[in-house]
Amino acid sequence: MSQASSDAIAQNNSSNPISDTQRGFILASGSPRRLELMAKLGFAPKVRVSAVPEERGAGESPSEYTRRLALAKAEAVRDEMAAESDVRDWILAADTIVIIEDEAGREVVLEKPADGDEAAEMLGRLSGRAHVVETSYCWLQRSTGRSKVESVRAKVEFRELTPEMIARYVATGESLDKAGSYGIQEVGAALVRRIEGSYFTVVGLPVCEVVETLTELGGLSGFPFQDE
Numbered sequence: 680m681s682q683a684s685s686d687a688i689a690q691n692n693s694s695n696p697i698s699d700t701q702r703g704f705i706l707a708s709g710s711p712r713r714l715e716l717m718a719k720l721g722f723a724p725k726v727r728v729s730a731v732p733e734e735r736g737a738g739e740s741p742s743e744y745t746r747r748l749a750l751a752k753a754e755a756v757r758d759e760m761a762a763e764s765d766v767r768d769w770i771l772a773a774d775t776i777v778i779i780e781d782e783a784g785r786e787v788v789l790e791k792p793a794d795g796d797e798a799a800e801m802l803g804r805l806s807g808r809a810h811v812v813e814t815s816y817c818w819l820q821r822s823t824g825r826s827k828v829e830s831v832r833a834k835v836e837f838r839e840l841t842p843e844m845i846a847r848y849v850a851t852g853e854s855l856d857k858a859g860s861y862g863i864q865e866v867g868a869a870l871v872r873r874i875e876g877s878y879f880t881v882v883g884l885p886v887c888e889v890v891e892t893l894t895e896l897g898g899l900s901g902f903p904f905q906d907e
C-alpha cells in the first residue's frame with residue numbers, strides 16, 4: 680500500500696480517535712502487512728525501509744536475534760533521517776521469525792526463503808507439527824532517543840502436507856517474502872489447523888501490544904481501549 684493510500688484510509692475514517700500529530704509516525708518496515716494493519720487502526724504512517732542485514736550471530740538466541748533486529752531497523756531509519764526536519768517523532772520497526780525444534784530438540788530459526796526450493800524445504804519441516812512465530816517490535820522516539828523493544832509469540836499448528844501440496848503452494852509465489860515461507864493471511868491460511876496467541880503476531884505486528892507500548896511511552900492518547 681502506498682503512503683497516499685494509507686493517508687486516505689486514515690483520513691476517510693471520520694471516527695478516527697487518533698490526533699493528527701500522533702497519526703503520522705514513521706514505519707521503518709517494507710512489509711505491506713505492517714503498513715496495512717497500522718492504517719486500519721487509523722494511523723497514517725510514513726514508510727522508510729531500512730537496509731539492516733538479517734544475520735543471526737553465533738550464540739544469539741532466537742529472541743535476542745529478533746529483538747536486536749527490531750532495534751537496529753528503528754535506529755537505522757533514525758540515523759538516515761537525522762538531518763531531516765520531519766515533525767514525526769516516533770519510529771516503529773519489527774522483525775518476525777519462525778522457530779521450530781529439530782530432532783535433537785534444538786531451536787531452528789526459519790526466516791524468509793532465498794528461493795522456491797528453500798521455501799519447499801521449510802514447509803516440509805513445518806508439515807503436521809507445531810511451531811512458534813515470534814515478532815519483536817521497537818518504538819523509538821527521535822526527539823529523546825528513548826526506545827523500547829518487546830517480543831510476542833504465537834504457536835501455530837500446521838496440517839500434514841504432501842510434497843505435491845507443498846509444490847502447489849510454493850507455486851502461488853506467496854512464500855518468498857515471508858518468514859517460514861507461508862502467509863497465514865493469504866492462501867497459507869489453508870495450511871494452518873490452529874493457532875494459540877495473536878493472529879497479528881503471525882502476520883508480523885502484534886497490534887494490541889504495539890498500541891499498548893506506545894501509550895505507555897506517552898506517544899499515544901485518546902485511543903480507545905487504552906487506560907491512560
Ligand SMILES: Cc1cn([C@H]2C[C@H](O)[C@@H](COP(=O)(O)OP(=O)(O)OP(=O)(O)O)O2)c(=O)[nH]c1=O
Pocket residue numbers: 707708709710711712728729733752773774775776777791812856857858859861862863864867881882883
Ligand atoms: C509467518 C508469516 C510471516 N509473514 C511476514 C511478516 C514479515 O513481513 C515477514 C518476515 O520478515 P521481516 O524481516 O520481519 O520483515 P520484512 O522483511 O517483510 O520487512 P522489514 O524488515 O522491512 O520490516 O514475514 C507474513 O506476512 N505472514 C505469515 O504468516
